[in-house]
Amino acid sequence: MAALPKNMVRTAIRTGASARAEVSTPPRFKAGDAVVARNIHPTGHTRLPRYVRGRRGVVQRNHGGFVFADTRAHGLGDRPQHLYSVRFESHELWGADGVPRDAVYLDLWESYLEPAS
Numbered sequence: 001m002a003a004l005p006k007n008m009v010r011t012a013i014r015t016g017a018s019a020r021a022e023v024s025t026p027p028r029f030k031a032g033d034a035v036v037a038r039n040i041h042p043t044g045h046t047r048l049p050r051y052v053r054g055r056r057g058v059v060q061r062n063h064g065g066f067v068f069a070d071t072r073a074h075g076l077g078d079r080p081q082h083l084y085s086v087r088f089e090s091h092e093l094w095g096a097d098g099v100p101r102d103a104v105y106l107d108l109w110e111s112y113l114e115p116a117s
Helices: 006-015 069-073 090-097
Strands: 034-037 056-066 081-089 103-109 113-115
Touching: 034 081, 056 103, 081 090, 090 103
Parallel strands: none
Antiparallel strands: 034 056, 034 113, 056 081, 081 103
C-alpha cells in the first residue's frame, strides 16, 4: 500500500482508518522483558529515535500487529510487525541529567528491538 495522499488524511481520521494488521509470527517479547533498541542508522524514514538507540528499556505491552511505517513510507509495502510499548528510564537515556522516577514510553516495532543480555 502506498503512503496515504494528503487529501485523504482527514477522511481516514474521521472514519477510524487503522494501520492494525495481522502478523504471521508470534511476538518475540512480552511485558516485563528487558530489551535494547537497536543502534541502526537506516537511510530515509524511520520511527526509531536516535536518543534511544543502544539504550535498554523494558517492554510494557504488546499492542499487536501494525503496518511497519518505515517500509510503507518507502513504498516497500506494509510488512506488518508486532508493536510494543517500551519504557526507558530517564537515567538510561540522559545519564546523570535524568530525573529520578521519570521515564519515556515509546511505541517501537519488533525489528527495532533485541533482547537485553
